[in-house]
Amino acid sequence: MTLTPREAHARADAAAPAVLWLDSPDRPDARVPVGDADVDLLVVGGGFTGLWTALRALERDPGRSVLVVERDRLAEHATGRNGGFCEASLTHGEANGQERWPDEYAALERMGLANLDEIEATVARYGISCGFERTGQLSVATRTHEVDLLEPSVPGFLDATAVQAAVDSPTYLAGRLDAEGCAMVDPARLAWGLAAAAESLGARIAEDTSVLRLRRRGTSVEATTSHGVVRARQVVLATNVFTSLLRRMRARVVPVYDHVLATEPLTAEQRAALRWTARFGVADSGNLFHYYRLTADDRILWGGYDAVYHFGRGMAPGHEQRPATHRLLAEHFYATFPQLSEVRFTHRWGGVIDTCTRFCAFYGLAHRGRVAYATGFTGLGVGASRFAADVMLDLLEGTPTERTRLAMVREKPLPFPPEPFAWVGIQLTRWASARADETGRRNLWLRTMDRLGLGFDS
Incomplete structure (x- = not known):
């Protein structure tokens, strides 16, 4: 079954506005404040x-x-x-x-x-139970111009058949697994x-x-x-x-909000439909990219893409829930994994990241x-x-x-400009980055930012 955007949005809206990792009975009691x-x-x-x-x-x-x-x-x-x-x-x-x-x-x-x-x-020395797994990370190309970024001539490159055998998504055109450079943790x-x-x-x-x-x-x-x-x-x-x-x-430093969805635990049949037997994390190769992984209880955590900057370096608890972004993430999830159309989301949240140039x-x-x-x-x-x-x-x-x-x-990074220039520059960079993802070409604005060593990311 293929979900319509409206159905995907409803799935995102139905998720609890809570952080998966913190929504745990094992969360320690708060330590008491300190005085002098x-x-x-x-x-x-x-x-x-x-x-x-x-x-x-x-x-x-x-x-x-x-x-x-x-x-x-x-x-x-x-x-x-x-x-x-x-x-x-x-x-x-x-x-x-x-x-x-x-x-x-x-x-x-x-x-x-x-x-x-x-x-x-x-983690081993102190017996920290955090699900540490040295699984590596799979980078995937979902657009034709991203394939070359994964260096097809270098050993370890995965063509469409090979990468879809590792994780089955019709959107994958190529991949590369960094087996040593990343671990998954809670x-x-x-x-x-x-x-x-x-x-x-x-x-x-x-x-x-x-x-x-x-x-x-x-x-x-x-x-x-x-x-x-x-x-x-x-x-x-x-x-x-x-x-x-x-x-x-x-x-x-400016604050950027990143948003995440987490699914219900997958059944054995749903895991088999994905072919995702190794537990590596996955990230696609766009400027605006998704990152996703399996949790210890076989949920898919799905986040990224829509980094959001609020005017005036704004930070507030209300920014952690952004329906437009969670709905967009849901659309992208079901487009990536159409075989999981029956899977629902249980958690949705956001958090603020410290980004510099x-x-x-x-x-x-x-x-x-x-x-x-x-x-x-x-x-x-x-x-x-x-x-x-x-x-x-x-x-x-x-x-x-x-x-x-x-x-x-x-060395120190170059500072961000004051408002309104920071907001205008960041919005222009986000627009140009999305455009580059579609066309495979970095426009004059992005090339200028590259030459100056400036950027905006999350």
Whole structure:
């Protein structure tokens, strides 16, 4: 049965407005807020970046006192709302890395794979039950001009017959499987496990604790919170897209909303109809791309495509549910997998991503070297956040390392312009990117952005 757009829309509308990963009876109770405290290291933010920083800080120096403060709940935002693709790439993919840092890309690729290996080892060492599977990721071409992007002359290329034998979709024209560079995880459970691991080493974690301002006090930094004052020898800012405590950062990151659907668990017959026996993630090759995967209980998580920027860098809970985008995603799902016309969606949600003009994280120090930050991950922070934690700890130690010598670490992305120019530029880029997906040609606007090293992505 082929669903009409109206029927697909009704399926999306009927899904519960809830985040699949967070909709779990196993979600830990909230940690209590913290009042006044004195610590060696204060970590602001309870997502992947902050939790990895706390854990790595204590693994590197077990004697230090570490406090993590989160204004909401652990994993509540980008960390608990993504697709669970834990990629080795530190540069938002090979093409972006090769274009921006060709001389050091081999080192970046090596470090990224080592970082993914270390994530896998951490999950095993602490017994973190997060469904970690080193499955790899399948890239697929769904338009004729995308086939060449998958390099047909290079070993490992899958033609239409081969890729449809791996996952059966009439839309697939070609594919390529990166077998080593990506793992699938339950991102919320990974975060909860990292928090428990850090606490097992002595970290304190407080939720419902906002940091309102930072200021230097002699050799320490004083953080005024919603419940007291924390004095710290060093501070790590892991707030990503949320309001930075450093004014200089606010123009370099903009919030983009990504939206996701999750199906009901597939039956054995439905799985067989897909031929999706390996559990790799899938992403198509467009500028506006979909990402999707099987969950541990055989749902399909289906997201991406329609990255949404709200005027004035707007962020609000109401932006997390966007019927027009969820309906569009539903249409695309049933067009990709017409054999799943009977499958319904159970969850729909959205989340905000921190994007910057170079598409991957950037780093720095403030307050005379006592405060470190990392932000701008642009949707690939599940794996890269661990690398970022080590970069920030290296920067705070003040001793150069292979990581801190990287141009990627030393350089900053160009800022976004003020409004209304940011909104106009982003809408024009989205339109031009969609046009390029249809035609296979990048117009003058996109070519100019390429030459300037600027962009917009999620």
